Amino acid sequence: MLISLILGALVGAVLGLTGAGGGILAVPALVVGMGWPMQQATPVALVAVAGSAAIGALEGFRRGLVRYRAALLMAISGVPLTTLGVRLAHLIPQRTLLTLFALTMLVVGARLLLQALRPVPVGSPASSLCVGRVNPTTGRIAWSWPAGLALASTGAVTGLMTGLLGVGGGFVIVPMLRKFTDVSMHGIVATSLMVIALVGTGGVFATLFAGTRAPLDATLWFACTTALGMAAGRAASRFLSAGHVQLGFAVVLGCVAFGLLAKAAFGV
Structure with a gap:
């Protein structure tokens, strides 16, 4: 019990510090800390991450940041795909699933490391793939078929990864929204948290x-301490440089990923 409390607090703190991406550590924490297989760790991690994301999304709603x-x-595109992801997770051998998770973490960590070392200047032009631009008059996204397709595809990939690996999907949603829309970063994180809460809940049921x-x-204990840890992490994030947090998170992801690869290879 004590281990689950400590793990939940640590995962929550990282989630609070990093915004929408820290949930990727929930499953490794349970697999390594509790000795559970990934299939058993998935619903526990999703309950904690979805609950914490819901708290963050409500705060975003209050501040008018969520693009609901x-x-x-x-979410509508992603929730049905969680079932497919869960079925695949039960068909794939444990070692293969751990390896896939570790490789995903390495890709995410490498992307974050590059962003931390080469930050995008403030006021830089929108991505060439941007299809969902905010109307300056209404403050809302100008909807079109390309914008709808891009967002639906993002949701579908998020749902599949949620069911397969038990992750919140912030590492998919945030970069995709940055490429496909010109929504502010605060709005992207708040919107991502709402999607994680909805799709994560669907993944729990799946x-x-x-x-x-x-x-x-x-x-329950893991979820509660994750929420408390997230609150503490969000408070601490005000005093830390975003670049340093991103760099530290990338290093943590790399270390955890290599640990999972060792566990998959040697069963340690």
Whole structure:
């Protein structure tokens, strides 16, 4: 029990510091710290990450940052794909699943490291792939078929990764929204948190319907301490440089990824 409390607090703190991407550490924390297989760790991690994301999304709503139409479209596209991801997770051997997760973490860590070392200047032009531009008059995204397709595809990939690896999907949503829209970074993170909350909840139900059972007490304690840790992380983030947080998170992801590769290769 104590281990799950400590792990939840640490995952929550990282989630609070990094915004929408820290949930990727929830499954490795449970796999390594609790000795669970990934299939068992998935619903516990998703309950914690989805609950914490919901708290962050509510704060974003209060501040008027959430693009709820875009978030709902991504969620509607993503939730059905969580079932497919869960089925694939039960078919793939444990070592292969761990390797896939570790490689995903390495890709995310490498991208964050490059961004930290070569930050995008403030006021830089929007991506050439931007299809969802904010109307300066209404302050809303100007909807079009390309914009809808881009957001729906982002949601579908998020749902598949959520079901397969038990991650929130912020590492997919945030970079895709940065490429496909010109929404502010604060708005992107807030919108991503809403999508994570909705798709993560769908992933929890998908894993339960697939027959996965997780200990209720450990799940509740892990979720509660993750939420508390996230609150502490968000408070601490005001005093830390975003670049330093990103750099530190990239290093942590790399270390955890190599640990998972070792576990997959040697069963340690």
